[in-house]
Amino acid sequence: MTIARHCFSAPGKAFVAGGYLVLDPENPAFVTALSARIYAITTPSLSLDRTLPTITVLSPQFQGGEWSYSLCRSPTTSFVSLSAVTPSSRNPFVQSAVATVINYLSATGALKTSVASLRITILSDNAYHSQPSDPVPQFNKHQLPIEAVPKTGLGSSAALTTSLVAALLSFYASIDPVASESKKILHNLAQVAHCNAQGKVGSGFDVACAVYGSIVYHRFQPSIISSLPSAPTSSENEPEVSYLLSLKNVIEVDWQVGTDACAIPRRLRLLMGDVTGGSETPAMVQKVLRWRKDGGQSAEAVWTTLGKANEKLIATMIELGEQAVEKPDEYDAFVDGIVNANTSGIRQLGLSRGGRTGQLFAQAVDAIVEIRHNLRIMTSGSGAQIEPVEQTKLLDACSVLPGVLGGVVPGAGGYDAVCLIVAEAAVDDITKHTDGEFKNVKWLELREEATGVREEDMHEIEKFL
Ligand SMILES: Nc1ncnc2c1ncn2[C@@H]1O[C@H](COP(=O)(O)OP(=O)(O)OP(=O)(O)O)[C@@H](O)[C@H]1O
Numbered sequence: 001m002t003i004a005r006h007c008f009s010a011p012g013k014a015f016v017a018g019g020y021l022v023l024d025p026e027n028p029a030f031v032t033a034l035s036a037r038i039y040a041i042t043t044p045s046l047s048l049d050r051t052l053p054t055i056t057v058l059s060p061q062f063q064g065g066e067w068s069y070s071l072c073r074s075p076t077t078s079f080v081s082l083s084a085v086t087p088s089s090r091n092p093f094v095q096s097a098v099a100t101v102i103n104y105l106s107a108t109g110a111l112k113t114s115v116a117s118l119r120i121t122i123l124s125d126n127a128y129h130s131q132p133s134d135p136v137p138q139f140n141k142h143q144l145p146i147e148a149v150p151k152t153g154l155g156s157s158a159a160l161t162t163s164l165v166a167a168l169l170s171f172y173a174s175i176d177p178v179a180s181e182s183k184k185i186l187h188n189l190a191q192v193a194h195c196n197a198q199g200k201v202g203s204g205f206d207v208a209c210a211v212y213g214s215i216v217y218h219r220f221q222p223s224i225i226s227s228l229p230s231a232p233t234s235s236e237n238e239p240e241v242s243y244l245l246s247l248k249n250v251i252e253v254d255w256q257v258g259t260d261a262c263a264i265p266r267r268l269r270l271l272m273g274d275v276t277g278g279s280e281t282p283a284m285v286q287k288v289l290r291w292r293k294d295g296g297q298s299a300e301a302v303w304t305t306l307g308k309a310n311e312k313l314i315a316t317m318i319e320l321g322e323q324a325v326e327k328p329d330e331y332d333a334f335v336d337g338i339v340n341a342n343t344s345g346i347r348q349l350g351l352s353r354g355g356r357t358g359q360l361f362a363q364a365v366d367a368i369v370e371i372r373h374n375l376r377i378m379t380s381g382s383g384a385q386i387e388p389v390e391q392t393k394l395l396d397a398c399s400v401l402p403g404v405l406g407g408v409v410p411g412a413g414g415y416d417a418v419c420l421i422v423a424e425a426a427v428d429d430i431t432k433h434t435d436g437e438f439k440n441v442k443w444l445e446l447r448e449e450a451t452g453v454r455e456e457d458m459h460e461i462e463k464f465l
């Protein structure tokens with residue numbers, strides 16, 4: 001008998017524009033999906049003779065990467081409780097993904113009465129975690145538990161949760177999780193599971209990007225998730241029934257999230273520079289929100305102007321993408337000309353020639369300058385180090401390199417990374433800069449890959465198992 005194995009993968013993210021403002025559902029954020037992915041491979045168990053089916057998630061790249069849960073379904077309420085077979089090692093994201101999907105499927109009636117056991121193997125691209133400087137194999141193995149391996153900030157928990165939810169939906173409900181009609185359910189389940197595991201309701205841009213790929217994101221109202229009761233921990237009929245009902249409602253209702261596709265236009269590249277440092281996002285969010293609340297009209301004016309600059313960058317990227325398709329000659333001629341020009345040179349060229357394409361390039365440069373200007377006002381006003389002085393120097397140094405349209409501190413900002421938009425043909429020369437202003441930068445081999453969750457060809461993956 002051949003075992004039907006499947007593999008679903010989801011990408012990491014770069015949060016290019018819209019940090020903080022995205023917490024208001026009306027504001028857009030530009031989030032691009034990256035070439036770094038997390039893969040979840042299902043292997044069904046052949047033995048169906050267990051009284052309690054188990055779901056085992058293995059993450060063989062990390063020490064102790066095995067989390068196993070026995071499932072027990074209440075015959076009266078259909079609530080499924082999980083008991084950890086490996087209680088000493090906890091993985092909140094794995095546990096939450098399993099509990100949320102299985103209970104949702106139990107609530108809808110899609111979960112069969114005799115549930116088969118399942119093993120899911122996780123593989124994650126090396127880019128998610130810091131690697132030693134010597135060459136490492138693809139899917140490198142670490143000698144430490146997952147929580148102890150330093151992260152690079154690409155949204156590993158969102159990609160993990162999304163690929164796991166996709167694998168579980170496919171196996172237990174024969175749902176094709178990557179079909180466009182199922183993506184809403186996949187997205188909502190992954191958001192609920194991710195928020196529960198994180199213990200907070202964030203804006204959800206990382207999960208949305210893992211599902212939909214590169215997008216203009218508008219968040220959901222946080223009350224959608226915060227209104228969901230916590231999963232009952234002792235077996236009592238009434239809370240179990242009401243939990244399942246609420247879960248089903250929350251997953252199936254329209255969250256009105258914005259997930260329109262928006263990618264970096266062809267022949268341009270997103271270039272990420274890792275800057276060794278770290279930032280505490282929740283503390284920064286608190287400072288920014290306090291500054292906005294206490295800052296009166298002047299803070300509100302900065303918030304609004306920054307929002308307009310974000311919208312301008314997004315609209316420009318969308319229109320440039322259209323130009324690249326509809327006016328390929330004009331577009332290509334202009335892109336050929338910017339490889340030797342720096343940020344202000346590209347702006348000049350754009351204003352003096354290049355037709356609509358040139359105007360759009362100049363507009364992109366301006367939008368990035370305006371975003372950075374307002375982020376710096378927010379930095380000094382709030383005390384949150386969004387674009388700290390060191391990052392200002394680095395971004396300014398980047399903008400005098402040929403082929404650089406501009407760059408920002410991604411996400412919440414801080415000392416983690418810089419994110420540049422550059423001409424593809426200039427990448428090799430830009431990444432040669434590793435001294436002086438660039439001495440703390442590690443140029444990453446990542447690129448944008450706009451696709452969200454997808455099913456992989458098992459033949460390609462098999463060799464890594
Ligand atoms: N390959 C993996 N295997 C198992 N668990 C993983 C894997 N990758 C991530 N996780 C889970 O996600 C947790 C990391 O989540 P966390 O939110 O701290 O990081 P992140 O999503 O990468 O953050 P950031 O938003 O800064 O990019 C790990 O401790 C682990 O529980």
Ligand SMILES: C[C@@](O)(CCOP(=O)(O)O)CC(=O)O
Nearest residue numbers: 015019020202203281411412
């Ligand atoms: C500040 C914020 O808008 C972005 C945080 O992004 P990151 O964790 O730095 O990738 C918070 C959020 O969107 O949840």
